[in-house]
Amino acid sequence: MGILERKLRQKEEVRESILTAAWQLVQEEGWSMLSIRKIADAIEYSVPVIYSHFENKDAIMQEFTKDGFRKLNTTLIQAQSSANHPAEQLTAMAQAYWEFAFQNKEYYQLMYGLGMPTCEAARQMPELGNFVQLLQTTIKDLIAGSKAVDADPFLKFHTFWSLLHGLVSINMVDRTACPDSLHQLVLQDAVRGFIKNV
């Protein structure tokens, strides 16, 4: 009796159509505009059908988060195998990570929970400008009193800010059995490395 198999196959097809419809809607209108009703309309089924495939909306989005990490991992492995020495491997992987993020913005936004609503708003905010200038001038001073006097302050500032923001936001997302004391060490190590490098 292939009936059960056919049913499973059909169910899988609907599940797949939910995901492809959702992904299309996300690409057209972004994550914030994705809704269960829109997916239901797209797949020409009623709303509750979706809930027989996914526990809730979050479960659908988690599926894409997994997809995103899978894709990223593949890209990173590829980059890794393109070099032999660890230093080159790491450089290639950093490049790959960067490219992935911007070639798959929808994935990356979801993976790291970037809301993106502040994007337009942040530009015209004097408080942000102050913050930039504040750090930048200090870095200028640092450069002036160092060997590498020709270093670009704006560039170094961005590195520094990224380092800080990265440390913080990673720690917020990934609280994986890692004591606070170690995060303190990470911060100190990173900052010391940055300064030594200037």
Place this chain on the structure above:
Amino acid sequence: MGILERKLRQKEEVRESILTAAWQLVQEEGWSMLSIRKIADAIEYSVPVIYSHFENKDAIMQEFTKDGFRKLNTTLIQAQSSANHPAEQLTAMAQAYWEFAFQNKEYYQLMYGLGMPTCEAARQMPELGNFVQLLQTTIKDLIAGSKAVDADPFLKFHTFWSLLHGLVSINMVDRTACPDSLHQLVLQDAVRGFIKNV
């Protein structure tokens, strides 16, 4: 005629009460649970009154974003003035930045648009574990072939990931008249610095 003055004063009071009520609700239930109706209930006014003070919900949240940056700037200036040499200043500021983020989570979450819904979900995701391991082993190789053989791979990994994630997310939030070529330089410079430091 002090009537106009009194009216302005009363209007300001209502405006202030909206913000304090909103802030209390955020601290109790988080940003995702904040709603206009809840604020209206708290201040014992009807919903449209809120819209006579703020254009929309986003405007209320922007007010807190500004507050957040103001607070951060104050903290950073204080940290800066606690030292004389740039290197020490920067170290103190990094520390202050870190402390601010975690002592004012609500602010930082809003300022950087961290959705925080992935927080619990991310922990039990094998894809994330793979990603961690992948980078970590490469860093282990890097350490093994370097002078500082006693360096902590887990620590270095976190530094590296933070650097990458920071670069990406900062660039996503802050697209301030900065050509892509410069971001490439930032990335290269940061990674080179990290490797040299290992």
Place this chain on the structure above:
DNA sequence: TTATTATTTATAACAGTGTTAGCAAAGGTA
């Protein structure tokens, strides 16, 4: 003080959202 005008405030609606209970229709089995 009363009538008129301007301001302030609330009710109720619109168009959405995620989620689910209850019922009708179709599919498979005896």
Place this chain on the structure above:
DNA sequence: TACCTTTGCTAACACTGTTATAAATAATAA
């Protein structure tokens, strides 16, 4: 053909941000 199980839809619930409209209040003029 009669029964039962599975499937799928309608409609509702409890929310959300936002706004048009109407009522109540306060300030001004007669």
